[in-house]
Amino acid sequence: MKENVDHHVPVLIVGGSLVGLCTSLFLGRHGIRHMVVEKHAGTSMHPRGRGINVRTMELFRVARVEDRIRQAAAVLADNHGILQGGSLTGDDQEWLFEEIDPGGALARFSPSSWCLCSQNDIEPVLMSVTPSLGADLRFSTELLSFAQDPGGVTAIVKNRDTGEHSTVRADYLVAADGPRSPVREELRIGQSGSGDLFHNVSITFRSRMLAHVVGDRRFIVCYLTKPDADGALLPVDNSERWVFHAPWHPDRGETLEDFTDERCIEHIRRAVGSPDLDVEITGKAPWHAAERVAEKYAAGRVFLAGDSAHEMSPTGAFGSNTGIQDAHNLAWKLAAVLDGTAGPGLLQTYEAERLPVARATSERASARSAEHSHPGYEPDPEIIPEAIPAPLPLSEPEAPSEAGAAEAAPRGGAGRQGGVLSVAMGYRYTRGAVLGTDPEQPVVPERMRLCGDPGSRAPHMWLCGPGEPEPISTVDLYERSFVLLSSEGTPWRAAARSVAEQLGVPLAAYAIGAGPEADLIPANGADWTEVHGTTPEGAILVRPDGFVAWRSPQAVADPEAVLHEVLTTLLDRA
Numbered sequence: 001m002k003e004n005v006d007h008h009v010p011v012l013i014v015g016g017s018l019v020g021l022c023t024s025l026f027l028g029r030h031g032i033r034h035m036v037v038e039k040h041a042g043t044s045m046h047p048r049g050r051g052i053n054v055r056t057m058e059l060f061r062v063a064r065v066e067d068r069i070r071q072a073a074a075v076l077a078d079n080h081g082i083l084q085g086g087s088l089t090g091d092d093q094e095w096l097f098e099e100i101d102p103g104g105a106l107a108r109f110s111p112s113s114w115c116l117c118s119q120n121d122i123e124p125v126l127m128s129v130t131p132s133l134g135a136d137l138r139f140s141t142e143l144l145s146f147a148q149d150p151g152g153v154t155a156i157v158k159n160r161d162t163g164e165h166s167t168v169r170a171d172y173l174v175a176a177d178g179p180r181s182p183v184r185e186e187l188r189i190g191q192s193g194s195g196d197l198f199h200n201v202s203i204t205f206r207s208r209m210l211a212h213v214v215g216d217r218r219f220i221v222c223y224l225t226k227p228d229a230d231g232a233l234l235p236v237d238n239s240e241r242w243v244f245h246a247p248w249h250p251d252r253g254e255t256l257e258d259f260t261d262e263r264c265i266e267h268i269r270r271a272v273g274s275p276d277l278d279v280e281i282t283g284k285a286p287w288h289a290a291e292r293v294a295e296k297y298a299a300g301r302v303f304l305a306g307d308s309a310h311e312m313s314p315t316g317a318f319g320s321n322t323g324i325q326d327a328h329n330l331a332w333k334l335a336a337v338l339d340g341t342a343g344p345g346l347l348q349t350y351e352a353e354r355l356p357v358a359r360a361t362s363e364r365a366s367a368r369s370a371e372h373s374h375p376g377y378e379p380d381p382e383i384i385p386e387a388i389p390a391p392l393p394l395s396e397p398e399a400p401s402e403a404g405a406a407e408a409a410p411r412g413g414a415g416r417q418g419g420v421l422s423v424a425m426g427y428r429y430t431r432g433a434v435l436g437t438d439p440e441q442p443v444v445p446e447r448m449r450l451c452g453d454p455g456s457r458a459p460h461m462w463l464c465g466p467g468e469p470e471p472i473s474t475v476d477l478y479e480r481s482f483v484l485l486s487s488e489g490t491p492w493r494a495a496a497r498s499v500a501e502q503l504g505v506p507l508a509a510y511a512i513g514a515g516p517e518a519d520l521i522p523a524n525g526a527d528w529t530e531v532h533g534t535t536p537e538g539a540i541l542v543r544p545d546g547f548v549a550w551r552s553p554q555a556v557a558d559p560e561a562v563l564h565e566v567l568t569t570l571l572d573r574a
Helices: 018-029 054-062 066-072 102-108 119-133 182-186 209-214 261-272 318-338 344-371 420-425 492-503 559-570
Strands: 007-014 034-038 081-085 094-097 135-139 141-149 152-159 165-175 191-206 219-224 231-235 241-248 280-294 302-304 462-464 482-487 507-512 539-542 548-552
Touching: 007 018, 007 152, 007 318, 018 034, 018 119, 018 135, 018 318, 034 141, 034 165, 054 066, 054 318, 054 420, 066 119, 119 135, 141 182, 165 182, 165 318, 182 302, 191 261, 191 344, 231 261, 241 261, 261 280, 280 344, 318 344, 318 420, 344 420, 482 492, 492 507, 492 559, 539 559, 548 559
Parallel strands: 007 034, 007 165, 034 135, 081 219, 165 302, 482 507
Antiparallel strands: 081 094, 141 152, 152 165, 191 241, 191 280, 219 231, 231 241, 482 539, 539 548
16 A cells, blocks of 8 residues: 555554653654654643653663653653651651662662653653654644555545644554553553552642641651541642642543532542631543453554553552653564564564563552552452562562562551562563563562573663773663673673674674673672672673573583574564
8 A cells, every 4th residue: 555645654652642742752763754743832741641660660771761751751861769647737647658768878889760740741851852863743733544454554644733634654553542542442452450440530739838747757658548538648849849649530520610619629628637827729530450361462464552451550650651661662572573684473572471460460559559549549359469579588588578679668568669679670581582581470570689580670780891981881882783791701792793794683792891801890899790690601692671681601612503593583584
C-alpha cells in the first residue's frame, strides 16, 4: 500500500504522553526517525505519576536527560517519606517510611537515585529533546484507523484543529495510547487481572496556610484516614500548590458532578484537621486504579507499551516506570531490526520479556496498596496478592538491603517496605533475547541479585579510562551497541572485534585491568570479575539496554566461534 501516502516513517508512535515521549527519546537515541501523534493539544497539565525509580533514572542518565529532569524536579528534591495519620493536626501520625535511601546504600549498586518529578514537569523536558533526535511530534492529532500488511502499517490520522486527514505509512506502530487503548481494542487483545481496584478524584488546589500546618514534614504523600474525610495529600511546591486524592465510589451512584467545589473544600479541611483552612480549588480529574495486563504485547507489526499494555495500582509508582522500561526494551530491538542488524524474530522477545514483568509487578503494586491501606481501596481479603517479602539485612553478601536501598525504617520494625528494589530493578528476563537463564526462576526474585546473571540488569561499578580524570559507571557503557567485557590479556576483545566485522553488528569490546593493554581500570581497586560473576579468563556480553545477554565464567577454546554463535542466535541471524 504505497498510493496516497502523505508521510513515511520507520515507526509511528500513537500517544504523546509520558511513555510515548520516552519511546520517542529512546528511538531517537538510536537514530531512528519516527512520528508521534497525540490527540491532546499539549503535554499533561495535571501533576501525576511522580515517582521515578532508580532504574528509570539510569535510563534517563544514559539518554543524557537525567540532569534536566532533576532540575525540573528541584522543588520536591527534599521530599522523601510517606506519612499516615487520621489528620495532619492530631497526634496520631506515623511514618510508613521517612527516608527513601537512608545512609546512601543505593550508591553501592547504581550511579543514579530515585527522583520525584510530576508528569506535567517531565513531559516538557522530553518534548524539548526529541525533535533534535529525529522525532516528528504532532499534537492535536488523532489516530482514526490503521491497517497492517506484510510490509508495514498504514494509518489515517486527523488534525483536530483543522480537520485535515492524512495517511502515514510506517514499518511499525507503537501504541502508547493509554489504559483504554483504541489500538489494543482494535486488535482485540484481551486483558487479565483483578480489574478495577478503586477510583479517586484528583483535586488540585491552592492553600498558603497548609504549609504552616505541614511544617517541616517533607513527605511524598500523606495518607489521611479519618473515616468521613479520607484521602491522600501530595505537595506540588511545598508552599501553596497541593493535590488531594479523594475516594470516589461510582459503584454507589456517585458521579463526578457530585464533587462540587464546596464539597471538595469541606472534605480537604476535615481531612487536614483545620476547619478554617484556605482552599482554592484549581482543577479536578478522575483517575482509576486497576490491575490489568494485556494477554499479548504485539500483533504483527503493532506493539503495546505503557498503560495500553498494563494498568497497576499507583502505590509504589510501578506503573509509569514499567511503561518507560517497556519503551526502552522495545526501542533497541526496533532499531536493530530496522537497520538490518537483527532479524524480525528479535521483536518477538519484547513480549516474552516484558509481559511476565508486568504481571509480577502489577501483583506487587496491588499488594502494596493493601499494605498501605490506600484511601478508597477495599481489597477482598480472599484475593489479596501474596505479601511482599521482608527486607534483607545489610550484611547480605549478594546485594545491599532492599529496605536500606529502597525504602527504609518501615513502621513497627516489620518488613513492610521490603521488596521494592527487587521489583524496580531486580527483575530478570528468564526467556527472550538471553542465553543461559533458568526459565523456571521467578521474574521478580525474593532478594536483590545483580551480579551478572544472564537476564538481569548488568551490575554497576565505577571504572576509569586511561588518562581520564572522572570515573564512569558500567551502566554508562550500555546504550547503542552490545558490549563485551573481559580482562586484559585474554583473547576475548580481539575475538569480539573480529565477529563484529564479520556480522556487521555494533559491538564494543573493553579489556578491564590495570596494565598497559587495559581500556578501563576499576576504581578503588574493585575486582570486576567478582562483581560480574565471572573469572579473569571469562567474559560477559551486555545488551544495548543494559541487561546481561550471555556470560562465560571460564575461558573457551575458540572465543571467536563462540561469540559468532551467541550473537547470531540472539539477533535472529541464523
